[in-house]
Amino acid sequence: MTHKISSYINGAVRIKIQGENQERFINLCIAKQMQLWGVRKLEDCLFMWLSLHDFFRIRDAVRKAKVKVLVVESYGLPFFLKRLKRRKILLYGAIVFFIAIYILSGYIWFVDVVGLKNIPREKINLMIESSGLRVGGRQEEIDTKNLEKEILLSVPEVAWVGIHFTGTRAVVEIVEKVTAESEDKSPGDLIAGKAGTITECINILGESKVKIGDKVQAGDVLIKGIGKNNEMIRAKGIVKASVQYESFGEALLEETQYNLTDRSKFGIKLNFCGQIITLNRVDLADFSAYEHEVIMKSVPWWRNRDFVVETIIDVYRELEVDTIVIDEIEAKKIATREALTENKLQIPPDAYVIAQNLTMIDTEDPNLIRVKLMIETEELIGMYNQYNKE
Amino acid sequence: MRRRSRLVRLAKALELPDDIVLDLPRITMLGNQQLLIENHRGIIEYTSSCIKINLNQGCLCIRGEKLTLGQLQKEQILIEGMVGELKYDT
Numbered sequence: 001m002t003h004k005i006s007s008y009i010n011g012a013v014r015i016k017i018q019g020e021n022q023e024r025f026i027n028l029c030i031a032k033q034m035q036l037w038g039v040r041k042l043e044d045c046l047f048m049w050l051s052l053h054d055f056f057r058i059r060d061a062v063r064k065a066k067v068k069v070l071v072v073e074s075y076g077l078p079f080f081l082k083r084l085k086r087r088k089i090l091l092y093g094a095i096v097f098f099i100a101i102y103i104l105s106g107y108i109w110f111v112d113v114v115g116l117k118n119i120p121r122e123k124i125n126l127m128i129e130s131s132g133l134r135v136g137g138r139q140e141e142i143d144t145k146n147l148e149k150e151i152l153l154s155v156p157e158v159a160w161v162g163i164h165f166t167g168t169r170a171v172v173e174i175v176e177k178v179t180a181e182s183e184d185k186s187p188g189d190l191i192a193g194k195a196g197t198i199t200e201c202i203n204i205l206g207e208s209k210v211k212i213g214d215k216v217q218a219g220d221v222l223i224k225g226i227g228k229n230n231e232m233i234r235a236k237g238i239v240k241a242s243v244q245y246e247s248f249g250e251a252l253l254e255e256t257q258y259n260l261t262d263r264s265k266f267g268i269k270l271n272f273c274g275q276i277i278t279l280n281r282v283d284l285a286d287f288s289a290y291e292h293e294v295i296m297k298s299v300p301w302w303r304n305r306d307f308v309v310e311t312i313i314d315v316y317r318e319l320e321v322d323t324i325v326i327d328e329i330e331a332k333k334i335a336t337r338e339a340l341t342e343n344k345l346q347i348p349p350d351a352y353v354i355a356q357n358l359t360m361i362d363t364e365d366p367n368l369i370r371v372k373l374m375i376e377t378e379e380l381i382g383m384y385n386q387y388n389k390e
Numbered sequence: 391m392r393r394r395s396r397l398v399r400l401a402k403a404l405e406l407p408d409d410i411v412l413d414l415p416r417i418t419m420l421g422n423q424q425l426l427i428e429n430h431r432g433i434i435e436y437t438s439s440c441i442k443i444n445l446n447q448g449c450l451c452i453r454g455e456k457l458t459l460g461q462l463q464k465e466q467i468l469i470e471g472m473v474g475e476l477k478y479d480t
Binding site: 031042046 | 459460461463
């Protein structure tokens with residue numbers, strides 16, 4: 001590695017040696033403490049690398065060995081600099097490029113405002129733009145601390161604000177204040193959201209219309225929003241009821257499955273101005289079952305205006321038919337799982353399951369297992385409606 | 391010859407490396423890909439299939455395929471390629 005670096009810094013040349021006494025030339029070079037590498041013989045010519053410094057010392061050895069030397073390749077910093085001297089514009093271009101990069105990196109090219117939820121973006125954008133934080137502005141001219149203070153004081157919804165620069169990007173981070181949600185105090189009744197049997201009824205505000213053990217239907221009034229002096233109020237209370245959910249699940253004892261094999265066939269057709277020309281016909285005699293996919297390829301519309309040409313590729317993939325046989329216990333498990341999944345979609349997450357009952361249902365099909373799953377839960381069924389004046 | 395045998399005995403007694411005391415070449419081979427020869431006396435012949443190197447004890451003949459001289463210095467020679475045969479011609 002160090003040899004590579006030093007040879008790059010000092011420069012190296014690859015020379016071609018022609019003549020009788022090539023070995024003598026090598027020995028003379030070695031005797032002069034020169035370092036040679038990549039020595040290779042190709043068609044009576046010897047190629048080798050040596051450092052630029054050593055190259056200027058081989059004159060004696062060349063004369064003594066009576067060989068001809070030709071430089072075929074050069075490598076390293078001295079040669080790069082020499083080339084650069086000849087291509088001055090390139091050098092100036094590079095200098096101008098770096099100066100431009102340096103100057104332009106002092107400007108703001110992107111402004112990001114993050115963390116906004118309820119505050120309108122335009123409001124913040126307007127404020128920061130008026131303070132000079134805009135695309136094209138200079139980074140050093142912006143007093144970020146003052147701007148942070150200004151935003152904090154003029155927008156009351158802001159809890160914290162931080163402005164920082166990452167390269168040419170200005171990031172304005174805003175954390176909004178969390179305000180408590182205002183409670184709806186408009187008058188209303190507490191009504192049943194689902195049908196069930198009342199198991200608990202705690203009346204806080206309003207007039208209770210149900211008691212424990214009552215059967216209610218969805219939409220029945222549970223607590224009436226009416227005050228002591230017959231004024232309209234918002235009913236409040238906790239009403240729990242036992243609710244029944246039922247669902248069905250099915251599973252087959254014998255199931256047919258189609259699996260893809262690795263064999264496929266392709267049919268190619270050409271649609272030329274509405275005329276279908278078959279280029280490759282497919283023989284599907286040896287495929288017992290297959291799936292068919294049609295791929296249409298056409299050239300872009302601007303190339304396909306006068307003559308409509310498109311390729312239609314029919315892909316036929318062979319399918320293997322597998323019959324999976326499962327026992328009755330396993331089928332029952334699958335059916336139960338299906339029924340349970342269906343039930344879980346209806347049951348709210350805070351509901352408490354009281355009972356669960358699974359019954360088998362006789363079917364005419366001996367291959368089919370069907371189950372009925374009944375789940376009884378205790379849950380809050382109250383929900384509000386607009387006040388209904390009776 | 392007598393001096394040499396005396397030197398061998400002395401090297402053995404003092405547990406000194408033979409290559410230093412007797413000025414012997416040290417030949418290190420890395421598989422059949424690389425061959426490093428230290429303490430050589432120059433090159434006699436070089437082609438891509440045969441390299442002959444002058445040593446104190448005579449000539450070392452290396453035969454193989456695509457033989458190149460990776461590094462060439464006064465003290466050592468590094469031969470790269472497919473080394474097939476190594477032979478001393480004394």
